Amino acid sequence: MPHLAGKRILLGISAGIAAYKSAHLARLLKKAGAEVRVVMTEGAQAFITPLTLQALTGEAVRTSLLDPEAEAGMGHIELARWAEVVLIAPATADLMARLAHGHADDLLTTLCLATEADCMMAPAMNQAMWRHPATQDNAVRLAEYGWRLLGPDAGDQACGDVGPGRMLEPESIVAMLSTATEPLPLAPEPLAIPATAMPDHATALDALGLTITLTAGPTREPLDPVRYLTNHSSGKMGYALATAAARHGARVRLISGPVSLATPAGVERIDVESASEMLEAARQAIADSDIFIGCAAVADYRAEQYNEHKIKKTPGDETLVLRLVKNPDIVATMASAEPRPFVVGFAAETRDVEAYARDKLERKNLDMIVANDVSQSGLGFGADENAAVLLWRDADNEPGRLELPPQSKATLADAIIATVVARFHATQREARKAPQQDTP
Incomplete structure (x- = not known):
């Protein structure tokens, strides 16, 4: 993935069972030559530990907005400026809702408001939650704000349901991320349609x-x-x-x-x-x-x-x-x-x-x-x-x-x-x- 070599990617992880895939995703991003730093929400830590991500990235994992040591140097602003790409995977329905409405009540949402990086997310949730009109409205609003949604995929879900809402596999996310960071524009110029x-x-x-x-x-x-x-x-x-x-x-x-x-x-x-x-x-x-x-x-x-x-x-x-x-x-x-x-x-x-x-x-x-x-x-x-x-x-x-x-x-x-x-x-x-x- 030559277009990821040297890219500064901030990987955000929110609270979903798909967080287990984030470890593999971090590893693939590092293997592609990217610099990776991780920010986890409080709920994400119930599914995967910061120590795992630290071992895979070689970087300290940030988990709190009110970390006195990090915030002495305005750490959330430093992270927002450092990132060339903000990638949230998994992105839960709750996190999508908070970002769609401008909330800044934890480290991840705060730096998302403060960054000028390319912002992407891989949604992951129950199929009924994904199909709910509120989630669909939030997805549209996020797209209008400049977020790019990667997926979701469809298939068997941890809860036993079948349908759309699965987080894309890490290999697909890395492939899409590589495409999005090519020097050519991702999407063609829109044509006038009657x-x-x-x-x-x-x-x-x-x-x-x-x-x-x-x-x-x-x-x-x-x-x-x-x-x-x-x-x-x-x-x-x-x-x-x-x-x-x-x-x-x-x-x-x-x-x-x-x-x-x-x-x-x-x-x-x-x-x-x-x-x-x-x-x-x-x-x-x-x-x-x-x-x-x-x-x-x-x-x-x-x-x-x-x-x-x-x-x-x-x-x-x-x-x-x-x-x-x-x-x-x-x-x-x-x-x-x-x-x-x-x-x-x-x-x-x-x-x-x-x-x-x-x-x-x-x-x-x-x-x-x-x-x-x-x-x-x-x-x-x-x-x-x-x-x-x-x-x-x-x-x-x-x-x-x-x-x-x-x-x-x-x-x-x-x-x-x-x-x-x-x-x-x-x-x-x-x-x-x-x-x-x-x-x-």
């Missing part, structure tokens, strides 16, 4: 609390043990979308065909090969998904019959006839599910791009479609840049359109996710306003 597409209260964490499932990359349809049908998709666009969705605050599940790309930090990845495997993974994933984005370049056809042994060349034959059958249409299947998520498709075309895309939007009953011209040199498959046109219909069945010019896939992905989430929120508002039918 007011008709935006939610009432767009924020830096507009996807907070949402689960987004994406497909990415190509599929491989086997012919025999050594050959398969596939396409030129690199997966870069789908992975950029997954990264952007996580940055917008969503829990992200990425169903990936075979690609040579690293899993984005904080993203759950499910590897598949064929279209059938991708469909099965998608079916299982949409049960708790708010948004489904079908970005994968799924092979339209597969071999009718798989050959158990390598297909051999026959002397004298100059041609080989393969009988192909249609693969399942994954995005259309998701759009016909009940209940269904907000479904976004992709249309990679070489001519009449918008016409074909609009037809696919209507025919497959999608909520939105992202159309791009893959015939343009330097854009699309395998390239680092892309352009797109986003198409949808609003509540009055009026067509919506947003054109995004050529730009890096990372920047484009951020604009796509912002628009998708905005349309999701708008659709939710429209559904709430729709007259409810009386049940007999």
